[in-house]
Amino acid sequence: MAQDNTNVIDQPEVMQPRMVSIEISGKKYDVPEGITVIKALWYTGQEVVRGAGCLGGFCGACATYYRTKDDPKVRTCLACQMAVEDGMSFTIMPPFPARKAIYDLQTLKDPKQDLFNLYPEAPLCRNCNACTEACPQKIDVREGVWKAVFGDFKSVSEMFMDCVMCGMCTPVCIADIAPNLVALYVSRAQGARFTEKPVGLDARIKEIQEGRYNDEWKKLLNMSEKELADHCATVK
Amino acid sequence: MDIHALQQIVHQTRDARRKQTIPKFSPADRDQLIHKYHPDYRASAYRPIRFGPNADEKTVVELAALLEGDSLITDEMDLTPQYTTDVLVIGGGGAGCAAALHAHHAGAKVMLATKLRLGDSNSVMAQGGMQISVAPEDSPVTHFIDTLKGGHMHNDHDLLKVMVEEGPSIAKWLIELGVLFDRQADGNLHVKKGGGSSKPRLVTCSDYTGLEMMRVLKDEVLNQKIQLLEFCAAVELLSDEHGQCTGAIFKDLDNHRFVVVAAKSVILATGGIGRLHIQGFPTSNHYGATGDGLCLSYRMGAKLAHIDTFQYHPSGAVYPEQLVGQLVTEGIRSEGGHLVNAKGERFVNELDTRDVVSSSIIRECEEGRGIRTMSGRVGVWLDTPLLDAEHGPGTVEKHFPAMMMQFERFGIDISKDPVLIYPTLHYQNGGVKIDTNSETNVKNLFVAGEASGGLHGRNRLMGNSLLDLMVFGKRSGLTAASRAASMSHGKLTVQHLQRFRADAKKHGNVSGVTSPMILPAYTRKVS
Ligand SMILES: Cc1cc2nc3c(=O)[nH]c(=O)nc-3n(C[C@H](O)[C@H](O)[C@H](O)COP(=O)(O)OP(=O)(O)OC[C@H]3O[C@@H](n4cnc5c(N)ncnc54)[C@H](O)[C@@H]3O)c2cc1C
Ligand code: SF4
Ligand code: SF4
Ligand code: FES
Numbered sequence: 094m095a096q097d098n099t100n101v102i103d104q105p106e107v108m109q110p111r112m113v114s115i116e117i118s119g120k121k122y123d124v125p126e127g128i129t130v131i132k133a134l135w136y137t138g139q140e141v142v143r144g145a146g147c148l149g150g151f152c153g154a155c156a157t158y159y160r161t162k163d164d165p166k167v168r169t170c171l172a173c174q175m176a177v178e179d180g181m182s183f184t185i186m187p188p189f190p191a192r193k194a195i196y197d198l199q200t201l202k203d204p205k206q207d208l209f210n211l212y213p214e215a216p217l218c219r220n221c222n223a224c225t226e227a228c229p230q231k232i233d234v235r236e237g238v239w240k241a242v243f244g245d246f247k248s249v250s251e252m253f254m255d256c257v258m259c260g261m262c263t264p265v266c267i268a269d270i271a272p273n274l275v276a277l278y279v280s281r282a283q284g285a286r287f288t289e290k291p292v293g294l295d296a297r298i299k300e301i302q303e304g305r306y307n308d309e310w311k312k313l314l315n316m317s318e319k320e321l322a323d324h325c326a327t328v329k
Numbered sequence: 330m331d332i333h334a335l336q337q338i339v340h341q342t343r344d345a346r347r348k349q350t351i352p353k354f355s356p357a358d359r360d361q362l363i364h365k366y367h368p369d370y371r372a373s374a375y376r377p378i379r380f381g382p383n384a385d386e387k388t389v390v391e392l393a394a395l396l397e398g399d400s401l402i403t404d405e406m407d408l409t410p411q412y413t414t415d416v417l418v419i420g421g422g423g424a425g426c427a428a429a430l431h432a433h434h435a436g437a438k439v440m441l442a443t444k445l446r447l448g449d450s451n452s453v454m455a456q457g458g459m460q461i462s463v464a465p466e467d468s469p470v471t472h473f474i475d476t477l478k479g480g481h482m483h484n485d486h487d488l489l490k491v492m493v494e495e496g497p498s499i500a501k502w503l504i505e506l507g508v509l510f511d512r513q514a515d516g517n518l519h520v521k522k523g524g525g526s527s528k529p530r531l532v533t534c535s536d537y538t539g540l541e542m543m544r545v546l547k548d549e550v551l552n553q554k555i556q557l558l559e560f561c562a563a564v565e566l567l568s569d570e571h572g573q574c575t576g577a578i579f580k581d582l583d584n585h586r587f588v589v590v591a592a593k594s595v596i597l598a599t600g601g602i603g604r605l606h607i608q609g610f611p612t613s614n615h616y617g618a619t620g621d622g623l624c625l626s627y628r629m630g631a632k633l634a635h636i637d638t639f640q641y642h643p644s645g646a647v648y649p650e651q652l653v654g655q656l657v658t659e660g661i662r663s664e665g666g667h668l669v670n671a672k673g674e675r676f677v678n679e680l681d682t683r684d685v686v687s688s689s690i691i692r693e694c695e696e697g698r699g700i701r702t703m704s705g706r707v708g709v710w711l712d713t714p715l716l717d718a719e720h721g722p723g724t725v726e727k728h729f730p731a732m733m734m735q736f737e738r739f740g741i742d743i744s745k746d747p748v749l750i751y752p753t754l755h756y757q758n759g760g761v762k763i764d765t766n767s768e769t770n771v772k773n774l775f776v777a778g779e780a781s782g783g784l785h786g787r788n789r790l791m792g793n794s795l796l797d798l799m800v801f802g803k804r805s806g807l808t809a810a811s812r813a814a815s816m817s818h819g820k821l822t823v824q825h826l827q828r829f830r831a832d833a834k835k836h837g838n839v840s841g842v843t844s845p846m847i848l849p850a851y852t853r854k855v856s
Contacts, residue, residue, distance in 0.1 A: 139852060
């Protein structure tokens with residue numbers, strides 16, 4: 094069949110992949126322009142075990158530092174969600190030994206106060222904003238730390254919904270705060286302790302326990318295959 | 330042509346399309362469509378498995394080869410355990426975390442071993458939500474019926490009843506752990522309507538449902554100090570002289586050494602198969618979705634169910650090239666997003682079940698109404714800007730922040746421009762056959778989550794997987810833990826391998842591969 098080009102998207106980069114020079118952990122390689130950072134690792138023959146997880150931008154396993162040509166600024170990205178360009182240099186971030194506090198959400202007396210026992214470093218934030226600049230998910234991390242300290246747990250839980258726990262905000266912190274772990278504690282406390290209980294849910298659980306649907310089940314599960322199919326067809 | 334020029338037709342036809350309603354297919358038309366276009370019916374992609382518990386049943390060639398594959402482990406290997414535990418959970422996704430937490434809570438000594446980091450999984454990517462019948466107009470029975478219809482009536486009724494009935498208590502458990510589900514103004518759980526469902530039933534955490542659940546579950550696993558073994562891939566199970574499961578052998582991916590773990594019972598929660606790229610499809614799955622649990626169980630003699638059917642999610646990204654295969658959440662269609670072909674026409678009720686929608690997209694593309702890319706891919710448009718037109722500016726950004734960000738990174742604003750999509754390999758509908766305690770026909774071998782089979786029939790209803798993970802993770806964990814108190818550790822042998830190898834030999838040792846795969850071979854061979 095003759096291929097007409099009316100319904101074809103122009104992708105010159107795909108038709109004639111331009112090779113670009115990049116640096117991976119200090120070594121030079123040539124790779125096709127536009128492939129993702131993680132694919133550049135595979136392309137250059139490297140086995141990737143640490144440094145890849147979901148491959149979809151959700152798990153933070155591929156946290157990467159990079160710099161573009163002639164720019165002194167070191168930035169961060171998720172390697173599975175970033176295209177390479179000429180002159181780029183990058184290194185996958187090694188795991189960072191941040192301290193996670195251990196807690197039992199249900200038995201905490203006063204979660205807003207307990208924050209200061211679990212993460213005593215949290216109020217020592219020096220406002221340098223490095224954490225915000227490091228966040229590949231564009232979360233205002235610094236603001237989040239302050240809101241946590243001031244007890245605005247609700248805002249923190251909303252701000253950090255995008256957090257993929259990549260940990261890139263931790264090594265940069267001059268006050269040794271792990272903002273993502275602080276935010277996770279705060280979000281969980283918000284969910285478990287400061288959010289309204291859904292009454293409809295409790296009602297449904299009770300209905301099931303009390304056998305409210307038993308008759309319907311009995312009827313349904315005793316149907317022949319044909320009866321069941323016909324019955325199902327009536328539910329729209 | 331320039332992509333924006335091609336997208337014009339979507340903008341031009343939007344208002345006219347908004348007035349249209351597209352009826353769902355009749356059962357007969359639906360079956361005809363699926364038989365003609367769904368990849369599950371491409372006979373050349375299938376072959377019978379030569380031996381083992383599912384001998385002579387058909388599955389895709391990629392999986393058949395792995396199931397018949399040989400083990401890395403030799404008969405002579407020293408099986409002295411480095412670790413001994415009551416319950417060994419293999420896999421660090423949603424099912425694994427739930428199993429570990431429940432078994433631990435019930436008093437058992439638990440170890441959780443996983444191939445990558447804790448939480449690196451499919452679970453973390455779930456965007457669409459979790460089906461739980463909490464709305465007043467809904468009920469577990471209706472949930473049961475919808476699921477049965479979605480699964481073409483092939484679902485295991487006992488498993489399904491258990492899942493829908495335990496759903497609400499699972500939501501309660503997660504809320505107590507601090508999961509932030511979306512709420513209505515009155516504090517009740519907000520529910521959305523998913524494809525193939527008759528009632529709104531999807532509970533969500535924005536479009537980060539899986540991520541939010543996994544952040545919390547992971548954190549709780551750490552809080553409970555459950556023993557962890559990360560970057561360790563299970564490569565073989567262990568059995569005693571009666572063929573019961575007694576532990577597993579791992580390969581430590583950091584130092585390449587084997588690690589033997591003795592356990593009273595094993596819970597396999599190793600997830601799906603997307604990275605086998607069945608029939609050459611791109612996939613939405615995580616790096617480690619290589620079907621390892623299927624191979625391990627099969628060699629132990631566990632029976633598999635429905636392993637000839639896979640879910641191709643209707644909307645995998647086709648453009649830009651960097652995002653190929655990645656999921657464009659069904660939520661867009663739930664909120665009214667249209668599928669549009671190159672002629673600017675809708676061609677399917679967007680909220681029909683996934684197999685129907687995928688089949689119709691494939692039909693459009695095969696019949697020349699698709700939009701092609703220069704890398705040889707093809708797809709149809711998903712009209713995302715329609716959501717802003719319909720529900721007001723800012724809707725896409727507000728309801729789908731994860732997806733906005735994903736495309737923004739490549740300079741695409743999905744609230745202004747439609748997205749090109751094509752089905753992507755998403756889910757294994759079947760898996761290792763289990764009973765209502767999540768146990769297989771091999772005693773003390775449990776399988777939970779996507780690796781298990783029977784519950785979803787021949788097509789999983791969207792949002793049912795997350796619930797599956799939580800319910801059967803819990804059941805496996807509790808059953809395994811309750812058994813631990815009254816039993817001792819069994820012998821550690823690989824006798825099942827001798828049986829398996831004898832079988833393989835009888836059939837000519839033709840597979841030629843070692844399984845499990847562990848990770849896909851993406852590294853380019855540089856000569
Ligand atoms: C992009 C995407 C979006 C989805 N959206 C939804 C949704 O909205 N709603 C819904 O209900 N479902 C959704 N699903 C489906 C659902 O998320 C998955 O089916 C589910 O998360 C599977 O959970 P699991 O715990 O069984 O497996 P996974 O979460 O995949 O976890 C498996 C774990 O086992 C580990 N593992 C694998 N092999 C080995 C081995 N040999 N040794 C040790 N460890 C191993 C893996 O590394 C991983 O940690 C989605 C799936 C994807 C991919
Ligand atoms: S807040 Fe920290 S851990 Fe979370 S995404 Fe941003 S940098 Fe990563
Ligand atoms: S990096 Fe640390 S000190 Fe600086 S703003 Fe962030 S939390 Fe505060
Ligand atoms: S691999 Fe998970 S975010 Fe990149």
